[in-house]
Amino acid sequence: MTYPILYSLQHCPYAMRARMALLMAQEDVLLRAISTKDKPKEMLLVSAKGTVPVLVLENGKFLDESLDIMLWALKKNDPHDLLKASDPSILINILALIDECDVGYRANLSAYKHAKRFHIDTENYLRSECEKYIQKLEALLENQSYFFGESLSLADLAILPFVRQFANADKKLFRDAPYENLSQWLSDFMASALFSKVMRKYPLWNENHEQFLFN
Ligand SMILES: N[C@@H](CCC(=O)N[C@@H](CS)C(=O)NCC(=O)O)C(=O)O
The missing domain is CATH 1.20.1050.10 (Glutathione S-transferase Yfyf (Class Pi); Chain A, domain 2)
Structure with a gap:
């Protein structure tokens, strides 16, 4: 089983909103926590602009704008109807x-x-x-x-x-x-409960390449 990879930063407001949408869409991702002072080369190789969040999909494509990540997740699955599909x-x-x-x-x-x-x-x-x-x-x-x-x-x-x-x-x-x-x-x-899940702190990916299933 493979999952998309999310480069994320705990207190970044853009990463926060991406994480909220991923949870609401029940889209499981592997979270790699980063620090902007020491950005992983793996992330910069994908998206050279060097901002978080970055979501790397299983097909190698990536999204490096938080709103795009939210829309991508919710267009796949929107059980809470956050996109108000009826209208x-x-x-x-x-x-x-x-x-x-x-x-x-x-x-x-x-x-x-x-x-x-x-x-x-x-x-x-x-x-x-x-x-x-x-x-x-x-x-x-x-x-x-x-x-x-x-x-x-x-x-x-x-x-x-x-x-x-x-x-x-x-x-x-x-x-x-x-x-x-x-x-x-x-x-x-x-x-x-959503907010406390979204704000959970993870060890930095750069330290031991440990990534976490975020769901
Ligand atoms: N428009 C981007 C903005 C993302 C952004 O600016 N994130 C900040 C962290 S909150 C960042 O990565 N800044 C780069 C840096 O500090 O080096 C988005 O919506 O994803």
Whole structure:
């Protein structure tokens, strides 16, 4: 029995979302934990850009974008209907919400975190830029439990690690802000069995070439 190989990093938000989708798709993979300071040559030979996650398929093809990994897994098997198969227009909206995260919000988030860390005076401005997206997510949860209804979708999983980063950047501000719905959504996730499985720590592949069945 062979499995796809996933190069992964415990706290990387992109690797986290890929791992969540692989679990939800019940797609077993062999996980190789890496450190960005000492990337395995086996991974760089496959994908020279050197980012994680990378998923190497049994046929030698590879995926080195987290969203592609999520879509690949869920298109194969989607027992929780994260792609909302009954209505293709929902998937278009799901992908649009993820795109807003991946393009505008994420850039603001990393600039905000940088400004906060180095006490740069753009910190408040950048936080308010992030909050435009955060407020949009909060509004989506006003009358439903998840971004696209009463059950999980690809959007919840893809966006989660980046809401978590925002909340962690200033826990007190996040707690005190009027984000009751988003805050509940986040804490429910973080208390879930899925999340603890996703965040499990593995020994580094580079140390003894030990890989682990991730399922
Ligand atoms: N667009 C990529 C981004 C992946 C990414 O940037 N991952 C970071 C770790 S969180 C990385 O590998 N950075 C390369 C490095 O730190 O050398 C994806 O969605 O998979």
